[in-house]
Amino acid sequence: MTPPLAEEANRTTGASESFAAVSSCASYTILAKRADFLRAAQARRQGTGGFLLQARERGDGRPDIRVGFTCSKKIGNAVMRNRAKRRLREIVRAVLPGLARPGWDYVLVGRPAATISRDFAMLKADLTQALSQIHRPPRPKA
Template sequence: MRAPRMKMPVVLTQRADFLAAAKARRQGTSGFLLQARHRSDDGPVRVGFTCSKKIGNAVMRNRAKRRLREIARLGLLEHARPGWDYVLVGRPGATISRDFADLQQDLTTALSRIHK
């Protein structure tokens, strides 16, 4: 019997949404950088993921994004607020090598600091 899948937040795809989040609030953690902005509507939580070439080759960047997507799937909807956009930016070395439980804790901590 399979475990029930948790719902994934709406994923950002437009460059303008990423740029708007980059100009808003930021909270750095050991594993990644969280950028967040409050939209003018009370729509659903939206999330985006990005990793630059500083992370490494395509295999490393995709691995980092997979890890970021999974921590967002597991913990973002619990702690996020409606009407907000969040962008998780991978960090060279840390996003891939950091323990997964520590990445999840980083997300919880970053969200609580963003919303203080």
């Protein structure tokens, strides 16, 4: 049996054609080069209960948002590290498009035991709180 055309499926289920707008909201790219991770590690940091967020403004004039994920062997074996990174990728997909700033790099570093065992809703709240702290203007020095 062949699947129905998208138009037929929309008519029969009553779905609107705004699905494309929802699926295209993830407007970030993944960091891959070690140098980018090292530059982010030297910039702003915000710790949370589930992970550490490192962020920096690139200043290169490009408006794209880039994100990286890292989990060390302290997290556990490869299965545990991959699970932690999957959870971090999912909270970024859910939270980052609305709160990230263009021209910034973000790196999420998994924490041993916490990234895997923390409640998913709390991880999302951690990312929301960490982004608001990172983007808060610095306090004037006295």
